[in-house]
Amino acid sequence: MRLLVVSDLHFTLPQLDWLMKVADRYDAxxxxxxxxxxxxxxxxxNQILIISKYLERISQKRSLLVCSGNHDGDSVNLQNEYIATWLTQVRGDRLYVDGQSLEIGTQRMTILPWWDGPETRQKMEEFLERESRCVRGPWAWLHHAPPNGSPISWTGKKDAGDPNLNRLIAQYRPTYVFCGHIHLSPFRSGGSWYDRLGDTWVFNPGKQIGEIPTYIIIDLTENRATWVSMDDTDSISLA
Ligand SMILES: [Zn+2]
Known part of the structure; x- marks a missing residue:
């Protein structure tokens, strides 16, 4: 089974076209x-209308899992914290979004929304707690912000991760966490596209310009992760 992981497309439509083209080479x-x-x-x-169409069309080809990031909020809750309401509205048969989960084989995939303050964070953590009781095998999370103090949260000048995620990883010990947010981590000296926190593999594909996004292939059959960018490819064993 192979997963294709990208992040931070930021309305780069040629990269979404590419995603649509290659989606059916992967299982999700x-x-x-x-x-x-x-x-x-x-x-x-307008961006939301266009991106929603792309997400629908990609999910017609393959299961598509999408979590919100700090750029995706279109409304606020009573505490004035941003939430991506549009994303929860676009969910469909094979389009899984914030607050949803699915099982691929015995692997559970949990999609965590961007948290923007105490209330959205608490809701996210309550969801995670409920999810933890349903895990039967490997457990993967989508969580836009990377953990703190990791090469995948290194901007080249400072660490810009989320310490709250470190705490949750230590508590629940998921198998994989797919992040993004810090665009240049894989390209910076001292940065990376992957890291390991205890037993947990964490990933950040990064971001590049052009028609093809930086991406990670997670091959669960061969237990390998491969990162591809414009000028470099790197591969690690997950065994
Ligand atoms: Zn971003």
Whole structure:
């Protein structure tokens, strides 16, 4: 079984075209947050319409798992914390989003939303707690922000990870966590596209310009993870 993992596409439509083209070579596709570009020229509402169509079309080819990132909020809760309401509305038969989970074989995949404050964080953690009782085999999370103090959260100048995720990883010990958020970690000296925290593999594909995004292939049959960018390829054993 092979998973394709990308993140931080930020409304780069040629990269979504590429994703649509290659999706059926994999058993499932993961987008680990930041689909929209809040600094973009096109209004967010228009971006949401276009991205929603892409997500629907990709999910017609393969199961698609999408978590929200800090660029994806389109509404706020009572505490003024951003939430990606549009993403929960676009979910479909094979399109799994924030707050959902699925099983591929015995592997459970849990999709965690971006948390923007105490309330969204608490909801996310309650969801995780419920999920932890359903795990029968390997457990994978989608969580946009990477853990703190890791090469996958290294910007080249500072660490920009989420210490809350470190705590959750230590508590639940998932098998894999698919993150994004820090675009340049894989390219920076001292940074990386993967790391291991205890028994947990954590990944951040990073971001590049051009028609093909940086991506990670997780081959669960061969127990290998492979990262591909414009000018480099790297592969590790997950055994
Ligand atoms: Zn981003």
């Amino acid at each position: 596709v993961i987008i680990a947050g930041d689909l929209l570009d809040i600094a973009g020229t096109l209004p967010l509402g």
